[in-house]
Amino acid sequence: MADKIKNAKIVFVVGGPGSGKGTQCEKIVAKYGYTHLSSGDLLRAEVASGSERGKQLQAIMQKGELVPLDTVLDMIKDAMIAKADVSKGYLIDGYPREVKQGEEFEKKIGAPALLLYIDAKGETMVKRLMKRGETSGRADDNEETIKKRLDLYYKATEPVIAFYEQRGIVRKINSELPVDEVFAIVEKAIDELK
Numbered sequence: 001m002a003d004k005i006k007n008a009k010i011v012f013v014v015g016g017p018g019s020g021k022g023t024q025c026e027k028i029v030a031k032y033g034y035t036h037l038s039s040g041d042l043l044r045a046e047v048a049s050g051s052e053r054g055k056q057l058q059a060i061m062q063k064g065e066l067v068p069l070d071t072v073l074d075m076i077k078d079a080m081i082a083k084a085d086v087s088k089g090y091l092i093d094g095y096p097r098e099v100k101q102g103e104e105f106e107k108k109i110g111a112p113a114l115l116l117y118i119d120a121k122g123e124t125m126v127k128r129l130m131k132r133g134e135t136s137g138r139a140d141d142n143e144e145t146i147k148k149r150l151d152l153y154y155k156a157t158e159p160v161i162a163f164y165e166q167r168g169i170v171r172k173i174n175s176e177l178p179v180d181e182v183f184a185i186v187e188k189a190i191d192e193l194k
């Protein structure tokens with residue numbers, strides 16, 4: 001089964017909470033037809049199902065912590081396989097969140113061709129998340145959890161960017177700009193792939 005995705009084009013989308021990963025992924029899907037898989041969305045779907053596992057995940061996410069690596073990697077892998085016959089490429093949004101996640105992904109699935117580093121200032125991310133929290137209904141879009149997510153991002157996720165920089169596949173995207181201007185930079189990075 002996993003053979004079906006061995007040669008797939010894989011793009012990691014990495015950035016802090018509220019940096020604009022989901023926003024840019026939506027625009028990539030519209031223009032390039034890639035398959036968008038957000039680890040957070042997959043986890044929230046499991047929570048919404050009301051399963052026992054979903055309840056455990058919800059408790060972790062509400063605290064702003066990372067769920068177990070195997071749980072999220074299995075979900076991504078299953079979702080990739082489900083789309084293997086139709087996918088032009090995969091946007092893996094919100095993963096890897098720590099270097100170990102990247103290493104395990106490569107062992108079980110394959111190597112990324114590109115890492116889009118969606119970069120915004122801490123204060124910008126906090127502002128956007130507080131605003132998003134007014135309507136998102138997300139249990140983690142509150143001041144206390146946002147602070148924890150941001151701390152964890154700097155501690156665990158930023159090293160992921162350094163790890164892939166050595167491989168020359170990181171494209172840093174200035175996400176302080178308006179959405180369409182950010183996307184113009186994203187487009188250049190994706191077009192280089194073809």
Ligand SMILES: Nc1ncnc2c1ncn2[C@@H]1O[C@H](COP(=O)(O)OP(=O)(O)O)[C@@H](O)[C@H]1O
Nearest residue numbers: 017018019020021022023128132175177178179
């Ligand atoms: N370039 C931007 N300028 C202003 N607001 C933005 C920009 N990109 C995203 N946002 C807003 O910031 C919030 C977080 O964006 P989102 O795409 O959900 O980020 P992430 O998936 O990285 O957490 C959303 O409310 C979104 O509308």
Ligand SMILES: Nc1ncnc2c1ncn2[C@H]1C[C@H](O)[C@@H](COP(=O)(O)OP(=O)(O)O)O1
Nearest residue numbers: 017018039040061065066067072094095097
């Ligand atoms: N790769 C991953 N490993 C562990 N936990 C993850 C994960 N991706 C998401 N989660 C959990 C912890 C996160 O705080 C929460 C929300 O993730 P998200 O939706 O990707 O946030 P955001 O889009 O605001 O960056 O889900």
Ligand SMILES: [Mg+2]
Nearest residue numbers: 021022038040
């Ligand atoms: Mg998101």
